[in-house]
Amino acid sequence: MIRGFFLGFIKIHILHHAAREPVYGLWLIEELGRHGYALSPGTLYPILHSLEEAGYVAAERANVKGKVRKYYKTTASGRRALTVSTKRAQELLNEILEE
Numbered sequence: 646m647i648r649g650f651f652l653g654f655i656k657i658h659i660l661h662h663a664a665r666e667p668v669y670g671l672w673l674i675e676e677l678g679r680h681g682y683a684l685s686p687g688t689l690y691p692i693l694h695s696l697e698e699a700g701y702v703a704a705e706r707a708n709v710k711g712k713v714r715k716y717y718k719t720t721a722s723g724r725r726a727l728t729v730s731t732k733r734a735q736e737l738l739n740e741i742l743e744e
Contacts, residue, residue, distance in 0.1 A: 655682055655692060657734065660719050660727040663702050667716035693717055701726055 658677060662668050668676075670693065674684050696702045701723035704715045719727065 651682065652692070655684070656696060657727065657730045658682075659692065659696065659717075660701060660723050660730070663717050664719035664724055664727055667705065667718045669714050669716050696723070 655677060658680070659668070659673060662673070662676060670686060670689055673693075674686065674689055677684055677689075693702065693704075697704055697717070699722075700720055702717045703720050704717050706713050706715055708714075
């Protein structure tokens with residue numbers, strides 16, 4: 646059950662960073678790790694692919710030192726979802742902290 650809660654937080658976190666600048670998998674694993682999320686590539690990449698299939702992020706390939714790396718950037722639809730998610734998270738946080 647808790648894993649399901651955190652999955653939503655992880656998706657919002659990905660959208661947040663990908664809205665600021667293009668991000669790639671290893672960077673996201675390290676960034677999310679700094680926030681206490683221990684993700685393997687086998688967990689992260691299906692999340693990224695589902696966000697891409699839903700139209701919330703778009704991927705672009707780039708050659709970095711001879712290796713192809715996929716960079717993800719939040720789409721307009723993803724920015725709208727992030728805005729709604731941020732508002733609802735703030736409302737929930739305010740309610741939780743009232744008690």
